[in-house]
Amino acid sequence: MNTFPKIIPSLRTQHITYAIRDILAIANERKAAGGDLIFLNIGDPLLFDFDTPPHLIEATYQAMKERHNGYSPSEGIGIAIDAIHKQAVADGIVPTDILITTGASEGIDLALSALVNHGENVLVPSPGYPLYNALLSRLLAEGKPYILDENNNWQPDIAHMESQIDAKTKAIVLINPNNPTGAIYTEDTLREIIKLAIKYHLVILSDEIYDKLILNSQKHISIASLNRDIPIVTFNGISKCYLAPGFRIGWAIISGARELTEDYVEGMKKLARARLCACHPEQYAIPAALQNGLSHLQLPLEKLKRRRDLTVEMLNAIPGISCQVPNGAFYAFPKVDVPISDEEFVKHLIRETGVVVVHGSGFGPFPASPHFRLAFLPTENELEKAYSRLDGFMRKHYGA
Numbered sequence: 146m147n148t149f150p151k152i153i154p155s156l157r158t159q160h161i162t163y164a165i166r167d168i169l170a171i172a173n174e175r176k177a178a179g180g181d182l183i184f185l186n187i188g189d190p191l192l193f194d195f196d197t198p199p200h201l202i203e204a205t206y207q208a209m210k211e212r213h214n215g216y217s218p219s220e221g222i223g224i225a226i227d228a229i230h231k232q233a234v235a236d237g238i239v240p241t242d243i244l245i246t247t248g249a250s251e252g253i254d255l256a257l258s259a260l261v262n263h264g265e266n267v268l269v270p271s272p273g274y275p276l277y278n279a280l281l282s283r284l285l286a287e288g289k290p291y292i293l294d295e296n297n298n299w300q301p302d303i304a305h306m307e308s309q310i311d312a313k314t315k316a317i318v319l320i321n322p323n324n325p326t327g328a329i330y331t332e333d334t335l336r337e338i339i340k341l342a343i344k345y346h347l348v349i350l351s352d353e354i355y356d357k358l359i360l361n362s363q364k365h366i367s368i369a370s371l372n373r374d375i376p377i378v379t380f381n382g383i384s385k386c387y388l389a390p391g392f393r394i395g396w397a398i399i400s401g402a403r404e405l406t407e408d409y410v411e412g413m414k415k416l417a418r419a420r421l422c423a424c425h426p427e428q429y430a431i432p433a434a435l436q437n438g439l440s441h442l443q444l445p446l447e448k449l450k451r452r453r454d455l456t457v458e459m460l461n462a463i464p465g466i467s468c469q470v471p472n473g474a475f476y477a478f479p480k481v482d483v484p485i486s487d488e489e490f491v492k493h494l495i496r497e498t499g500v501v502v503v504h505g506s507g508f509g510p511f512p513a514s515p516h517f518r519l520a521f522l523p524t525e526n527e528l529e530k531a532y533s534r535l536d537g538f539m540r541k542h543y544g545a
């Protein structure tokens with residue numbers, strides 16, 4: 146047995162990082178030493194005082210009792226696809242195809258895997274959700290970051306986006322509302338992105354998983370509603386807006402002229418068939434979710450607005466920290482004026498105060514100055530406790 150060589154992981158795993166969970170190793174060290182922790186690092190509402198709406202649970206339980214426990218069709222069950230189609234049309238999208246997936250994550254995986262070859266690249270927002278880079282690393286492809294501009298409400302810098310396009314670019318990813326900045330993109334921004342997609346023949350991959358979590362009067366616009374001809378894949382699901390991340394149910398909506406997308410969609414469908422199906426009984430939660438309006442969000446949105454306001458107010462009162470107002474999702478991405486890297490800053494903060502946030506560089510190389518992400522999901526009391534620890538930490542170490 147001792148001649149058995151150590152197993153070497155494949156090259157494709159080498160550059161995969163996922164800062165949101167990686168940071169937990171540091172938190173666990175503090176916990177092992179008897180320290181307490183305040184978790185502001187993970188965007189899972191179920192860890193806090195937010196509950197999955199009972200009608201989603203009921204529909205899933207009912208489906209299980211009715212023996213919908215075998216495999217489903219690979220693309221998903223008909224009544225759920227119909228419900229997604231209807232919702233998409235209400236959002237101004239004209240879907241040609243819909244795939245139900247294991248979370249939006251799997252939809253993103255299928256869309257990238259069916260599109261990108263070894264050595265090609267895709268434009269990804271920076272800062273942005275790290276899944277895209279992780280999947281692109283796995284495909285031995287490259288995520289090319291484009292700048293989201295903090296001085297322009299974190300809107301994409303279109304000139305920078307264009308400068309990142311080359312002959313190997315296949316798609317533009319946008320995350321709207323954005324994780325980690327909470328920015329909602331304006332119609333003008335979206336129209337500029339469409340112009341680039343047309344000019345350079347790029348697929349638009351639009352992640353709209355937070356589209357109903359809007360914390361101001363701004364209207365969320367699906368980019369696919371602004372152009373019905375070009376290939377766009379819109380991702381959504383029940384993890385965030387329907388408070389059911391553990392159901393692992395999401396979907397990909399393909400729109401644009403069918404003659405342009407048909408082979409690409411067939412590629413996605415082949416991959417979908419190979420993995421059999423998304424969780425079957427949980428797919429019954431989709432029509433339950435989409436056909437029952439948004440009243441389940443009234444209370445959660447009230448809580449989130451209060452917690453967002455408290456976050457922005459308390460953070461901006463700490464010398465050395467400045468925070469833009471996030472208008473969507475449940476994240477803030479404050480800037481921190483420290484002479485060290487944000488990763489060092491965050492590790493030190495966790496070790497000393499137990500406040501667990503994620504370093505900004507875990508979301509991409511831009512902005513180059515130190516930032517961190519927090520999820521303002523905990524109660525106001527917990528948030529106040531976290532921010533006053535942060536305040537004490539800044540005063541102690543940075544003379545603020």
Ligand code: PLP
Nearest residue numbers: 248249250274324354382384395
């Ligand atoms: N897209 C973004 C921007 C996210 O923030 C997340 C989760 O945090 C996901 C996708 C994953 O969604 P799902 O749980 O549906 O896989």
